[in-house]
C-alpha cells in the first residue's frame with residue numbers, strides 16, 4: 001500500500017524481509033518504506049534485528065550531498081532526529097554512534113545507515129527500528145533492551161511516531177547540508193558516550209579508553225590510558241560503555 005506526503009512517498013508492507021533491503025528498490029530521495037514485521041531484520045555489524053510487538057520499522061532513502069568520507073554523519077543526524085522524537089515520550093540519550101537508549105542504558109532504538117552507489121549518486125538508506133508497544137523483550141538479546149511501553153506504561157500510535165520521525169529527519173538532514181557544525185553541536189549534547197570510559201572492540205582486539213568527542217566525520221575521538229588520542233569509525237568498531 002502506498003501513500004504520499006508533500007515530500008515523501010510512503011510504501012507500506014505488512015511483513016517484509018528487511019525494510020532496508022526493500023528500500024534499495026526505490027532509490028529516490030525521500031521514499032519511506034514501513035513494515036509491521038520483518039523476517040530478516042538487519043542490525044549493524046552483521047547482527048540481526050528481532051521483531052517486537054507494535055514496533056516502528058522503517059527505512060528512508062536519502063540522496064546524499066556529502067563526500068563519501070562524511071556519510072557517517074547521516075546516521076548521526078538520524079539519531080538526533082529520533083532522539084528528539086523519543087524524548088517526547090520518555091527520557092533518552094544517544095549512545096555513539098546511533099543507538100537511542102534509556103537513561104538506565106536499555107536500547108529503545110537501533111539505526112542502520114547503509115550507502116548505495118547508483119551512477120554518480122550516493123543514496124543513504126536509513127533503517128530505524130523502535131521498540132514501541134512491546135510489553136516484554138526477546139530473551140536472547142546481546143544488549144539490554146526496553147520499549148516505550150515498558151518505560152511509560154502507555155501504548156502509543158506507531159503512525160504518529162512515524163510522522164514525527166519523518167519531520168525531525170527532514171529538519172536534521174537540512175541542517176546536515178546547511179550547517180554541519182550546528183548539527184554536531186546538537187548531536188554532542190544528546191550523546192551520553194562523550195566523557196565516559198568505553199570498551200572498544202575491533203575485529204581483533206578490545207581496549208579501554210576515555211571518549212572525549214565526536215569529530216567532523218562522525219568518528220569517536222578517544223584517549224588511551226597512555227595519553228594518546230585516536231579516532232575510531234563506527235564501521236570498524238563496536239563500543240560499550242564501561243558499566244554496560
Ligand code: BTN
Nearest residue numbers: 018041042043044110111127129
Ligand atoms: C542496530 O542497532 O544494530 C541497528 C538496527 C536497525 C534495525 C532497523 S529495523 C528497520 C530497518 N530494517 C532493517 O533490516 N534494519 C533496520
